[in-house]
Amino acid sequence: MQIKKLRQVFIATTDPAAQARFYAETLGLPLQFRDGDRWIQFQAGDVSLAIACAEEGMGAPLNVPTPVFEVADLDTALAELSASGHRTTAIRDMGTHGRTAGVTDPNGAFLVLFQRAT
Numbered sequence: 001m002q003i004k005k006l007r008q009v010f011i012a013t014t015d016p017a018a019q020a021r022f023y024a025e026t027l028g029l030p031l032q033f034r035d036g037d038r039w040i041q042f043q044a045g046d047v048s049l050a051i052a053c054a055e056e057g058m059g060a061p062l063n064v065p066t067p068v069f070e071v072a073d074l075d076t077a078l079a080e081l082s083a084s085g086h087r088t089t090a091i092r093d094m095g096t097h098g099r100t101a102g103v104t105d106p107n108g109a110f111l112v113l114f115q116r117a118t
Contacts, residue, residue, distance in 0.1 A: 001080045002072040007114055008041070009065045010050040012057025016040055020051045058090040058102045060110045067111050074099050074115035 013019045020040040023029045029042035029049065041050040052060075060066040071077045078088055078101055090102035098117040104110055 001077040004070040004072055006047055006067060007070040008048040008050055008068045010052050010057070010060070010068060010112075011065055012052045012054050012060045012062050014054055014062060016051045016053050023049060023051065058092060058100065058112060060102070060112075064110075068100075068114050069111065071113050071115055074101060074113060077101075077113050077115075 011019065016037045017040075020042075023042050024031060029044055031040070032043045032048055033039070033041040038053050038056050039050055040052075041048050054062060057066070078091070081088055081103060086103060086105075088101050088103050090100075092100045094100065094117075096117050098115050100112050100114045102110060102112055
């Protein structure tokens with residue numbers, strides 16, 4: 001599996017607007033993208049930080065930072081994970097944005113793999 005980079009970290013929550021205010025007003029992170037209260041994304045250097053509603057969180061635990069790793073080929077990554085006995089969940093096609101899959105590591109931590117649309 002070829003990991004290209006840590007693309008972003010997101011936090012799924014039941015009150016995205018309130019949580020986003022903290023990152024914008026208190027920490028001063030610049031807004032990068034907003035889709036209502038479903039997904040609010042900030043620029044944090046070379047990585048973005050997003051606040052997501054629970055539905056956009058792909059099953060991630062609430063209020064826990066979730067890393068998103070960009071991969072070269074999601075299908076290859078999923079096949080390798082499956083062959084090594086790791087479980088994937090919540091495969092999602094986001095159209096022109098790309099595709100994602102949720103993965104649970106051996107200790108139960110949730111992470112997401114992302115492949116950019118070509």
